[in-house]
Amino acid sequence: MKKIRKDDEVIVLTGKDKGKRGLVERCIDDYVIVKNVNVVKKTIRPNPMTGATGGIEDKQMPIHVSNVALYDVVSNKAERVGIQVVDGKKVRVYKSSGRVVGAK
Numbered sequence: 001m002k003k004i005r006k007d008d009e010v011i012v013l014t015g016k017d018k019g020k021r022g023l024v025e026r027c028i029d030d031y032v033i034v035k036n037v038n039v040v041k042k043t044i045r046p047n048p049m050t051g052a053t054g055g056i057e058d059k060q061m062p063i064h065v066s067n068v069a070l071y072d073v074v075s076n077k078a079e080r081v082g083i084q085v086v087d088g089k090k091v092r093v094y095k096s097s098g099r100v101v102g103a104k
Contacts, residue, residue, distance in 0.1 A: 001090050003070070004032060004079040010068040010092035011078045012037055019070055038063050070094075070101065089095075 004010060004024060011021045012042070022034040038061045046054035070077035072094055081097040092101040 001083055001092070002027065003080070003092060004065055004068065004085070009071045009073075012063065012068055013078065025058045025060070028062055030065050032065055032068060033060050033062050034068065035060070041088075060078045074099070086092060 004027070006017050006024050009021060010024055010032070012018055015038070017037045020034075020037050020038045024032045025035050026033045038060050040061055041056050042059040043056055044052070044054050046052060059087055070081050071077075072079040073099070079097075081092050081101060082095050083090055084093050085091075086100065093099060094101065
């Protein structure tokens with residue numbers, strides 16, 4: 001079971017985007033792509049065969065999962081996540097409070 005999944009709200013812990021929050025769009029092995037975070041400029045070459053024009057476009061790059069943490073809405077800060085068995089099912093819980101992730 002992964003501790004950070006798609007559509008989780010995370011906060012960036014390190015790097016140029018430290019402190020930014022966003023939703024996880026995709027998970028790729030040990031990396032996540034967070035919406036509007038770690039955006040770089042990419043130069044695109046024109047291709048007359050396909051009719052594509054060249055230019056500069058923004059591209060979202062992945063961030064390692066160790067550099068992001070799940071954002072807890074109740075405590076308004078980044079929280080570490082653990083896994084526990086509750087009622088025979090594995091669930092994610094916040095380490096500081098023991099609350100189940102996603103529960104109100």
